Amino acid sequence: MTLHPAAPEDLPALTAAYSHTLQAIVDLGHSLREGDEDRPTDCPGWTVHDQFAHVVSLEAWVQGEPLPQLDVSxxxxxxxxxxTVVEKYLESRRDRSLxxxxxxxxxxxxxxxxxLEAETTSPDDPALGPFGSTTLLGLMQNRVFDLWVHEQDIRGALGRPGNLDTPGAALTVQAIFASLPKVVARTAKVPAGQAVILDLTGPVVGRAGVRVEERDGKPHGIPLFSGDTVVHPDVVSTTxxxxxxxxxxxxxxxxxxDDTHYTVVGDEDIARRVLDALVIAP
Incomplete structure (x- = not known):
């Protein structure tokens, strides 16, 4: 796997990425024009205003706010x-002004x-995230991913693309690349003897690949471009x-x-199956 710029890895870098992404979201909020809050976003049922309510309420959740007892059925x-949990937190702030x-x-x-910046804080400190118990480092990786995706939701609704080369963008691409072995071998069910390469043209430039082999009757995705000395057998590749x-x-x-612009060198069917399986956000 290659990636440029590199994704943030340690707690100080994740803190900086978290701060940068949230500042971008706040700046977007302060720049909205009349009618912008009501624009629909790519999240079903959520407007631009709902996106801001979600960002605030999820941050409150991971900082310990109890689950609101609201009906969102x-x-x-x-x-x-x-x-349901996410919607209950959002609903608790849906009627608040921007x-x-x-x-x-x-x-x-x-x-x-x-x-995060306190001297007594450790990246290994236990933390509670949306998916359960984790470490503070794991929580912040999740938070930067989630916040950057919602920043892009807001930008998409407003027709104001940007911040596609930031640490948040790089971390999101890194998460995609990390998911690729499972996506290719298990979800997309690419046959053994095949390999799939994702080649990103930028602004975050990266390349990741997976070949599929069978072990004990089960498909396994073996990462390519990992920098190790393993000699990989010949495979049929789709890029x-x-x-x-x-x-x-x-x-x-x-x-x-269908609405994703991409090009393929190799097997079109395999490429489509991988892209269909590529969703990693809940």
Whole structure:
């Protein structure tokens, strides 16, 4: 796997990426024009205003706010237990003004950064995230991924693309590349003896590949370009080329494969199966 610029890895770099992404979201909030808050986004059932309510409420959740006891059973876009929890937090702030949301977000972010930068804070500290118990490092990786994706949701609704070369973008691409072995071998069910390469043209430039082999009757995805000294057998390769924006929007589940711009060298069917399986956001 190759990636440029590199994704943030340690806690200080993740803290900087977290701060940068949230500042971008806040700046977008302060620049909205009349009618912008009501624009639909690529998240079903969510407007631009709802995106801001989600960012604030999820930050409050991971900082310890109890689950609001609200009924969201009438929301057709809610289809899972996690989705129900997320929607309840969002609903608790759906009627707040944008100014109120941005003011609360500022307080939450200041508290989070103060904790992250404290001398007694360790990346191995236990933390509770949306997917359960993790470490503080794991939580911040999840938070940067989630926040950057929602920044892009807002930008897409407003027709204001940007920040596709930031640490948040690089971390999201890294997450896509890390998921590729499972996506290719298990979800897309690419046959043994085949390899799939994702080639991203930028602004985050990267390349990752997986070959599939059978072990004990089960398919396994073996990473390529890992820098190790393993000699890989000959395989039939399919290369999928797409931009950072196309790859991350597809991986977030915001656009369909049909609406994703990509090119293929190799097996078109395998490429489509991989892109159909590439969604890694909940």
């Amino acid at each position: 009438d929301r057709a876009h809610v289809r899972s237990g996690l989705g 100014d109120e949301l941005l003011e609360e977000l500022d307080d939450l972010v200041n508290a989070r950064i103060a904790h 999928i080329t797409l931009s950072t924006q196309a790859a991350t929007r597809r991986a977030a589940g915001r656009v369909s494969t």
